[in-house]
Amino acid sequence: METNEVRIGNYIMDKKDENIEYVYLIHDLGDLVYINDLHPDVCIPIPLDEEWLLKFGFFSSDLVRYDPNDESHEQFEYTLDSGISHRAFICKPSKGWVVKLGNYDDELEIKYVHQLQNLFFALKGKELT
Incomplete structure (x- = not known):
């Protein structure tokens, strides 16, 4: 994990004890x-x-819940009522989780x-909590 990807407010895992950590301080030494x-x-x-x-x-807009072993579904879609509803958040079993940006090819x-x-945070200027 690259430390330059992490911001205060992110969640990470401590691999020693597998605790979820809320990032509250970054020490650059x-x-x-x-x-x-x-x-x-x-x-x-x-x-x-x-x-x-x-x-x-997020909530599923589909009646079918995500199942990583389900090869029959092309994708599973989730949305968040946050003012960025034009962004679809989709899981494609073959690709993993993706966010659709504008044009559906992106x-x-x-x-x-x-x-x-x-x-x-980049899209809304506030934390996802």
Whole structure:
């Protein structure tokens, strides 16, 4: 995990004890960047999954819930009532989670919780809570 991708307000995981950490402090020591009081080697990104989407307030616009083993569905769609409804958040089993940007040919792959938080902040100027 690159420490330059992390902002205060992001969620990360401490791989030693697998605790979810809320980033409240970033120490830049020149050659090392500590997150909270954690050495950068123990900080790992949290994989984005349906559970995290639901925690952030997303809901499925489809009656079919996401199942990573379901090969029959082309995609699963989630939305968030946040003022960015023109952005569709979609899971394609073959590609993972993607955000549709404007034109339906433009999509951005999102693998981790902090990436979704950063994208939301860039679009809305506020934290995704």
